[in-house]
Amino acid sequence: ESHGLSQLAKLIADPGRAIMLTVLLDGRARTATELSLDAGITPQTASSHLKQLLSYHLLKVIKQGRHRYYQLAGPAVAELLETLLNFSQKSTPIKPLGTADVALRYARSCYDHLAGNIAVQLLSQLQYVGYINLETPEKMTAKGHQFFRSLGIDTKSLLLKKRPFIRPCLDWSERRYHIAGCLGQAIFEHGLSEQWFVREQHSRAIKITQHGKNQLMNYFNIDADNHNV
Helix, strand or coil: CHHHHHHHHHHHHCHHHHHHHHHHHHCCCECHHHHHHHHCCCHHHHHHHHHHHHHCCCEEEEEECCEEEEEECCHHHHHHHHHHHHHHHHHCCCCCCCHHHHHHHHCEEECCEEECHHHHHHHHHHHHCCCECCCCCCCECHHHHHHHHHHCCCHHHHHCCCCCCCEEEECCCCCCEEEEHHHHHHHHHHHHHCCCEEECCCCCEEEECHHHHHHHHHHHCCCCCCCCC
């Protein structure tokens, strides 16, 4: 077991592979060429890295015709990477935030759910109004189910899935929890489909539209223009 752990740690520790994995945290699939450009390595090196990541089941391949796209193997891999990011942030000296850092800390995708300042506020508000109680086995109250039904999210069907309904995910930039699991995915997908959120190109950053800001205030009492990162 210890040998397997050391091999996995060695695999992720390589800078090129670490960048490729971090890029894929946005949940989108990419070609080997795209990943090589993201990591600043040659296509041959990227191909070698991808084979190793596939062998440890950290990635999966999606084939479309002659094209092959690479994606994280699933939520468990994303959770592992987010946990490692938490530890890396603690050990990294504090430095002034650049524009890209600020955008990521404000709102970003964490594989299939929302992370960052806005996501942390979202969980905080849902707890404050009594829709979510993480101290109970159910984690969601009756009025919480009613609220999400009014939003168009069928929480009862989410409960039937094998994946955890609500999983607190420690946010690496905020050091507080946001919502992962089936509910986190459902909220994120709802926000994307309703144009509350828009993915930024070539980044995990998520833009909150003006419509999204209005809806976050209406439904969750979140002032998306007033945040500290």
